[in-house]
Amino acid sequence: MARVLVDVMLKPEILDPQGQAVQRALPRMGFDSVTNVRQGKRFELELADADPATLRATAEQMAEKLLANTVIEDFKVTVLPADAGDTDNRAESA
Amino acid sequence: MARVLVDVMLKPEILDPQGQAVQRALPRMGFDSVTNVRQGKRFELELADADPATLRATAEQMAEKLLANTVIEDFKVTVLPADAGDTDNRAESA
Amino acid sequence: MPARIGVVTFPGTLDDQQALRAAAAVGAEPVALWHKDRDLHQVDAVVLPGGFSYGDYLRAGAIARFSPVMDTIIDAARGGLPVLGICNGFQVLCEAHLLEGAMIRNGDLHFINRDVALRIENNRTAWTSDYEAGAQAVIPIKNVDGRFVADERTLDALEAEGRVLARYLANPNGAARDIAGITNAAGNVVGLMPHPEYAIDELTGPAGFIENRRVPGTDGLPFFTSILKSLVSA
Amino acid sequence: MFEDTAVAFDTVAKAAATPEAKQPYRELGMTEDEYLRVREILGRRPSSSELAMYSVMWSEHCSYKSSRVHLKQFGEKAPKTAALLVGPGENAGVVDVGEGLAVTFKVESHNHPSYVEPYQGAATGVGGIVRDILTMGARPIAVMDPLRFGPAEAPDTARVLPGVVAGVGGYGNCLGVPNIGGEIVFDPCYLGNPLVNALCVGVMRADEIKLAKAPGPGNQVILFGARTGGDGIGGASVLASATFDEDGPAKRPSVQVGDPFMEKVLIECCLEIFAADLVVGIQDLGAAGLTCSTTELAAAGTGGMDVWLDRAPLRDSTLTPEEVLMSESQERMMAVVEPAKVEAFLAVCEKWDVTATALGEVTDTGRLRMWWHGEVIVDVPPRTLAHEGPVYNRPFARPEWQDALQADVPTAARLRRPASADELRETLVNLVGSPNLADKTWALEQYDHRVQGNTVLGHGEDSGMVRLDAALPGTSLGVALSTDGNGRFAKLDPYAGAQLALAEAYRNVAATGARPLAVTDCLNFGSPEDPDVMWQFAEACRGLADACLELGTPVTGGNVSFYNQTGEVNIHPTPVVGVLGVIDDVDRRTRSAFEREGEILLLLGD
């Protein structure tokens, strides 16, 4: 079983009302160092019997065709190493 | 300026209708190796003058208080290295 | 002096005027409350109305929950003030942890505006005492994030403690255990996804032949007559 | 970066000093004649900002240059009616409905954006028409959405239809404006060019109508609402590219994204501003954004305005002045405010957390002048932009194929009638199951038709009806609205087709018990450069104007959408007609369903 993350964000030039709503709310709650917020989507996919050689290409096609609306969104595919634990894996963090 | 990612996913035991809809749609489009899909949110935050020492703690507080509803969601904070380019940084990928 | 029912307006609230109208319809004094104002202006009960506060952009109700007025309402509710959260108001109550659970996207992912039949499971709260136990009511829903979820333990507790307020007869959105509304243990804080304030008269309410039954369009009124009576008798 | 732009951008002084500089007017969609006219008006070449403004104000979309000669009939043949308070020309027409109330309504198209990005295209279509209604001083109280798609089973319809429906609902529901009707029609001719029309109706006190004008020198011009981003400025990039030589301009969005929450807040903010009588003129920013709002306000006012364009709050700091002028960012408004009331105006904006910026001042110079960081970049007579654009008498002629089409009557052999009970049943089942007649609940349930609590007739009825309680609490007065259109009829005979659309909407309104008062129309046609299409258009206008005269209901406003075509193939001519009627007591409305057993059925007419 292979695991892939697809992160989908609005293109930088596209208005992001959701991110703006969060950005305006945070200072009211005392978080006043926030200068910009963008909100996007994250997909965690599990694939069976996926050929590791084609895994990235498959995920990119799925993102291109369905997961992202490429008229207004960009996406990024991350293939997780086979031995990665659950995605709440703090090791990814700096 | 510091950059932080907060990824928010529904807890595994909570139903994810959006992920399920994607999971049902992918095989119809010929992607039949997908066995599971979960959909969550990704926030890209920019913070000014954030003390690197407290950055993670600040971001975790924001996630805990506002960005995630911890009744149903888990979150993960990723502090991006100061020199990271744009987030569409393929280097993160395997 | 008639009981004073306050209705909060957040930015993006839509159903505040209709909630005020419902309060007036049963003879209460409707009082508009503003999200930036901590003062509750001596109201005897509060309605958190429906709508899309702050666009519901982060999560429904998530940002409104941090309004100044909510600080006061959360304290007052813990002290026994009757609070009814309708739709977005229910979501605000969940975000504020005055009620358990959370609301996620409807099962088919769409906004649903439909007149649904409910069974009132608990008529011992301040807001439902005017219903017969097990009464049916046809009340509209109109939401996109209306699917109630909670972990099994919480759901079992809600059932065991009789805190399921109302259930859908035909579940429109996949809500756990057909739950349309719940109450806190004290029965003063109630959350309901359907909109009783839109079922208060024959002209504009869901009236006619619905679910094989002639419906008068006023099935939501008892929420407002209940609170009025419980305030008078209190 | 900033210094670079400051050096590179074009000014009025530079325009005067370099008359021979080549300008990309063609890329901006202007003909050589039009460009030469601009030079003649200004007595010099336009600055690049001025060129941007003329190109967009003289576009088909903003100037109605191909349609104007035909639309004139709506005014010329208009029946005399005392109810008409504001006719075509303003953002929307206004009719008097009694009890001191006035109602304003209009239908508009957002066809092309909805094909590119169905959700956002439809959403911003609703947003735009709602702002038009708000601009008149009215509270928006209902929307309707006449839609046309390709065949139901076509794969692209599966992309477009759900997106459009979700967009109409997503935006309108979040605004809290009930959706009380519309149409969903399928026909192959709309496959590559769906039609997304949106109608809005609003109510106000008759003595509180607001107009788009900027009178009174010294009055402040305030921009409020969303910040300006690079939305919808595809064309302006040819101007920008002259400025950013090395890296090229920053990316500009190809799609406008709506923010219905911002618009909801803007509605409440504006209504509070109107109630406190804080504006002397107001205009929404729709197509052509700041260009259109400043020129129209100035042209209808004292004739002059000074604008410090760099004060506009930007979402994208790399925007050039040309782009700021052409940006179609949504959810913005412009108000003209007396100096003594500015403080109160800003206080209301602050209450609703709406950004507001004093951008300019009304003058009596007769010129619209704009500055960008201290340099004059625009100095034009505003009327030449707003009212004196080119007018074309495009050639039109009855298509050669029209006779053959009309003669092509289905014979009994080609359209067999059911001969037995079983065949009759099968025909009925086929009819009921056909996409155009099928139940539309899947879509309609995605629309909130109850919000505001005044919907008396909603989905499933021939007309929507709302009570006017929002402007006069306790009233029983209401309005009924219906939209109709049939592209197949109109293709067979555009004159009669337009009339049939009107007649159907008119009947639908009358059948509820309301008295039809006024008409709005959205004329969806193919390319005006095609004489066949121009003939269809001319005939449809003539038909509609004649029928309005006959019925005694004026056209109070509407919208023309040309270039609805896929490649060279034009859509059916599709005039969509909306009729508004008034009813004194909504309690007495008639529903289309049978209400109780024992009712008697009567057939009127033959």
Ligand SMILES: Nc1ncnc2c1ncn2[C@@H]1O[C@H](COP(=O)(O)OP(=O)(O)O)[C@@H](O)[C@H]1O
């Ligand atoms: N796109 C739409 N938006 C809102 N209401 C719609 C839409 N399409 C159809 N309706 C409504 O659905 C009902 C039935 O529509 P339809 O089947 O087209 O019937 P009719 O031919 O009588 O107009 C009417 O009330 C109509 O206004």
